[in-house]
Amino acid sequence: xxxxxxxxxxxxxxxxxxxxxxxxxxxxxxxxxxxxxxxxxxxxxxxxxxxxxxxxxxxxxxxxxxxxxxxxxxxxxxxxxxxxxxxxxxxxxxxxxxxxxxxxxxxxxxxxxxxxxxxxxxxxxxxxxxxxxxxxxxxxxxxxxxxxxxxxxxxxxxxxxxxxxxxxxxxxxxxxxxxxxxxxxxxxxxxxxxxxxxxxxxxxxxxxxxxxxxxxxxxxxxx
Amino acid sequence: xxxxxxxxxxxxxxxxxxxxxxxxxxxxxxxxxxxxxxxxxxxxxxxxxxxxxxxxxxxxxxxxxxxxxxxxxxxxxxxxxxxxxxxxxxxxxxxxxxxxxxxxxxxxxxxxxxxxxxxxxxxxxxxxxxxxxxxxxxxxxxxxxxxxxxxxxxxxxxxxxxxxxxxxxxxxxxxxxxxxxxxxxxxxxxxxxxxxxxxxxxxxxxxxxxxxxxxxxxxxxxxxxxxxxxxxxxxxxxxxxxxxxxxxxxxxxxxxxxxxxxxxxxxxxxxxxxxxxxxxxxxxxxxxxxxxxxxxxxxxxxxxxxxxxxxxxxxxxxxxxxxxxxxxxxxxxxxxxxxxxxxxxxxxxxxxxxxxxxxxxxxxxxxxxxxxxxxxxxxxxxxxxxxxxxxxxxxxxxxxxxxxxxxxxxxxxxxxxxxxxxxxxxxxxxxxxxxxxxxxxxxxxxxx
Numbered sequence: 213x214x215x216x217x218x219x220x221x222x223x224x225x226x227x228x229x230x231x232x233x234x235x236x237x238x239x240x241x242x243x244x245x246x247x248x249x250x251x252x253x254x255x256x257x258x259x260x261x262x263x264x265x266x267x268x269x270x271x272x273x274x275x276x277x278x279x280x281x282x283x284x285x286x287x288x289x290x291x292x293x294x295x296x297x298x299x300x301x302x303x304x305x306x307x308x309x310x311x312x313x314x315x316x317x318x319x320x321x322x323x324x325x326x327x328x329x330x331x332x333x334x335x336x337x338x339x340x341x342x343x344x345x346x347x348x349x350x351x352x353x354x355x356x357x358x359x360x361x362x363x364x365x366x367x368x369x370x371x372x373x374x375x376x377x378x379x380x381x382x383x384x385x386x387x388x389x390x391x392x393x394x395x396x397x398x399x400x401x402x403x404x405x406x407x408x409x410x411x412x413x414x415x416x417x418x419x420x421x422x423x424x425x426x427x428x429x430x431x432x433x434x435x
Numbered sequence: 436x437x438x439x440x441x442x443x444x445x446x447x448x449x450x451x452x453x454x455x456x457x458x459x460x461x462x463x464x465x466x467x468x469x470x471x472x473x474x475x476x477x478x479x480x481x482x483x484x485x486x487x488x489x490x491x492x493x494x495x496x497x498x499x500x501x502x503x504x505x506x507x508x509x510x511x512x513x514x515x516x517x518x519x520x521x522x523x524x525x526x527x528x529x530x531x532x533x534x535x536x537x538x539x540x541x542x543x544x545x546x547x548x549x550x551x552x553x554x555x556x557x558x559x560x561x562x563x564x565x566x567x568x569x570x571x572x573x574x575x576x577x578x579x580x581x582x583x584x585x586x587x588x589x590x591x592x593x594x595x596x597x598x599x600x601x602x603x604x605x606x607x608x609x610x611x612x613x614x615x616x617x618x619x620x621x622x623x624x625x626x627x628x629x630x631x632x633x634x635x636x637x638x639x640x641x642x643x644x645x646x647x648x649x650x651x652x653x654x655x656x657x658x659x660x661x662x663x664x665x666x667x668x669x670x671x672x673x674x675x676x677x678x679x680x681x682x683x684x685x686x687x688x689x690x691x692x693x694x695x696x697x698x699x700x701x702x703x704x705x706x707x708x709x710x711x712x713x714x715x716x717x718x719x720x721x722x723x724x725x726x727x728x729x730x731x732x733x734x735x736x737x738x739x740x741x742x743x744x745x746x747x748x749x750x751x752x753x754x755x756x757x758x759x760x761x762x763x764x765x766x767x768x769x770x771x772x773x774x775x776x777x778x779x780x781x782x783x784x785x786x787x788x789x790x791x792x793x794x795x796x797x798x799x800x801x802x803x804x805x806x807x808x809x810x811x812x813x814x815x816x817x818x819x820x821x822x823x824x825x826x827x828x829x830x831x832x833x834x835x836x837x838x839x840x841x842x843x844x845x846x847x848x849x850x851x852x853x854x855x856x857x858x859x860x861x862x863x864x865x866x867x868x869x870x871x872x873x874x875x876x877x878x879x880x881x882x883x
Contacts, residue, residue, distance in 0.1 A: 221680045227687040265676050292679040295721075295728045296782050300737050313679045314686035314717050316710075366752065396786045397718070398753050399793060405756035428693055 213258040213328050214238045218248035218274070219290065220266050228261065231317045232324070245269030252278055257285050258328045261320070264291040264302065272305045279306035286327035290315070299395070318429025322381040340375040342422050343435030345414065347375055356418060366391070367410050374423065374433040383430035407431055453606020457599050464595050472587045479580045480560070487562040490519075490573045500526055500567035507531045507571070518576050520545055520559060526568035536563070536572055545574060557581065616646045620653060629732060632661040664731060675724055679717075686713050715850075722852040726837060729783065729859040737780055743817065743883075744775040746785055747809050754792045762801045765792075768808040775811050777883045779864045787860040790853040791819045791879050799823030799876065815883040822876040831870040 215237050219225035222243065229241040240255075242248045245266035252260055252274075260278075264271040275287050289302040289310040302310045309323050340347040344357045352368065354361045363371065370391050374382060384403045388394045392402070407423065415421040424432050497503045507523040511533040514521065521532040522545070537546045545559065558581065561574035619636050626634030635657060636650040689710050696702045728734065751767035758765035769775075777784070788807075795805045799821035808818040826834055826841065833839050837855040857879075861868040867882040 221683070223684045224680065224687060227684070227691070231687075231691075292676040293724060295725050296780060297728055297734055297737070299782075312721065314683040314713060317687055317690040392749055392753060394749065394753065394785060395782050396789065398750070398789045399718075400754055400757045401760075402753045402756055427698070428690060 213324075214256065215240070215259050215261065215324065216248070216252055216255075216257045217241045217261045218243075218245065218251075218266060218271070219261070219263045220244060221263075228317070228320065231321065235321060237324075243267075245271065245274045249274050249277060252285065253281065253283065259324050260285055260287045261324065262287055262289055262307075264289055264293070264298070272301065275306045288320075288323055288327055316428060318381070318426065319383045319385065322383045322386060322429055325380050326377070326382075326386065340372065340378075341435075342375055342378055342433050343420065344418075345375075345422055345435065347372060354414075356414065359417075361413050363410075363413060366406060367413070370406050370410055371414065371433075374431065378433050378435070381426045381429045381432045386430065450606055450610035453603060453610065457602045457606070460602065461595060461599055464598075465591070468587060468591055472583070475587075476580055476583055479583060480577075483560050483575050483577065483580075484562075487560065487573055487575055490575075491562055491564055491571070494571055494573075495564075495566065500569055503566055503569070503571065504529075504531045516547060517556070517578070520561075520572075520574040522572040522574075523566070524570040524572075534572075534574070536570075545572075612641075613643060613646060616642050616650075620646070620650055623650075623653060623657070627657055627660070629735060631732075631735075632657060632664055667727075671724060671727055675720070678720065682713060682717060682720075686710070686717075689713065719850045719852065722850060722856060723837075725786075726852060726856050726859055729856065729863050732863060734780055734783065734863060738778050739781070740776045741779045741781045741784055742774050743777050743784065743815060744769050744773045744809055746781065746788065747807055747817070750785065750788050750792060751807055753789075754796060757796055758805065761796060763796060763799065764804040765796075766804065766806040768806060770809075775809055775815055777815055777864070783860045783863070787857050787881075788817070788819075790857050794853055795819055795821040795823070795877070795879075803876075817881040817883075818878060820873045820876060820878045822873065825872055825875055825877045826870060828872065834870070835868075 215232055217225055217228050217232070217239060219228060219241070220243050225241050225243060229239045232239045240251060240257075242251050246268040248262065248266065249269060260275075262271045262274060266274070269277075271289060275289075278285070278287075286308045287306065289307040290313060291298050291302060291310055292313045299310050308327055311320060311323060338348070338350050340349065345354070346356070347354050347368075349372070354363055354368070354371065370387065373387065373390050382390070385397070387403050388398070391406075411421070411423050415423055420435075422433050422435050424434055426432055494503055494506060497506055504523055504525050507521050508531050511521040511531070514533070516533045520534040522534045522536060523531040524536070525531060534545045534547055536543050538544075545561070558577040559574040560577055561572055563570060563572040565571075616639070619638075623634050623636040635654045638647055638650040638654075642650065689706055693703070693706045693710065696706060698704075698707065747769045748767060751765060751769070755765055792805070792807070795803075799805060800823050803821055803823045805819065805821045808816075808820070810816045810818075830841060834841065834854050835858040838851040839855075840851045858868055861881055864883065867880075869880045869882075871878045871880065
């Protein structure tokens, strides 16, 4: 993927760029809003990572201007404030996601992936698959190798969320937002508990584990 | 309802002033009218006395008793007894004139000597004197004096009543107008206190000088407050940016370190521990920033209908594993599938409930039972009760202050900001927050 990182702090910017390059992306890095706007309009990017507070032209103004020209490139805001108002302001200005500082690199990487592969049109599948696991969305039945697995509603929702994003890492905060609709940190291990319960039902009785833990980032379903 | 409205109207300043002025004016008018009545009446009375003395002098001019009797007879035939009564008791014992002085148990009084013998009506002023062995009595009617009272009463009605009516209705009109203007100021103050710092009073050209000055001062004050809040927000956002930048660097550097060391080695464990510490620093920081923002009240603009029942069910579920792990029972008394809606900001309401639950899970102790109850009887009431040690009555207000912690909680997790945020979010949603003794334990109630 081709990414543009607009971050005024050189150290942070460099770390982000290096990390993303190590994951195989092509990354351009600029340090102020005006250069960011010029760069974003002069080339095609898959995702923009934009700091909210930038010299010359701040992140909000940059994205607003960009959207004004009809540019729909997915934008991930990095914000120091992280308050509700901040988030609403960022999303209203045309941001697609936001990340509050300080963030772990795994979180950033997972969210960039999620943004880039956001489907343009939502296809209504009636069943989801991973390996020999099959989820029927109409009858709400889950089977693996022909054996029916009994899931609680939240476990079903969690598995569905992971299956729909097969192969991509989902962080704890992404799962909280997507499965529980909670956009703050409840400071509890609810995600870990549900993942381990899901594993006990979906993976433990079988030879191959489908749900994988990605260290320092989150979970991913493969197959 | 009607009575309440009247009471409110009466408490309005201009109406009170108008009524007081009308009262004062009426009193002064009444007093001066009474004084002129008294003076005129005295003058009238004196005139009657003078007339009586003159009449008497005229009869004294007669040479003897016979002449007096003749004069009295002649004159009384021509006079109307309702105006003038003449009576002469001659030395012979005969009474001449159109009346006589009679005496009975109640004292002296005049009786008519006419054929119809009608009683004299009204009041008379009489002068009686001995004359040539007889007694002459002359009485003049005081009817004019009595009529004077009626005349003055008429003057009173004709002059005072319209004045009072006009003054009162004028006062009412003025009261209504200034009430409208005061209402504009009140509404502006309401907007300002509820966090809309851009609210200003629209001052019209017909406003009275003093209200206009109050309105202008209010607008100046609001502008100053708006400026200082904007500055404060700028400052805190600058601080946030300046402090979070190094924290961000540390966090990313730790990430890199974590990728290079074995997580099960001593170094790996140290890295994870340090990462947790950094997360803790960031969370205190975020909590302080969020608190400041919630308290500024600007988030009301982002309010939407929020299903509180669904939120309660979700959060109960989220904290269920932690309760289980701590050997605690978390009960959710929220009607299944019910929708209980309040107007608010979902994330903040969720954060508020999460903070209350974390507080209960953290301090109620192992084996405790925590119950979340949502009721709608008129008002929506959310209650979280635990049967832990509770909070001493004297400290229940203080735990809502930022960074305040009970002595026994110093070594537990938490940053002393959780309940402060609960209080701030409750205030933002105009919900009443009470901390009470659940005997034993703590009962936190939010009434929307």
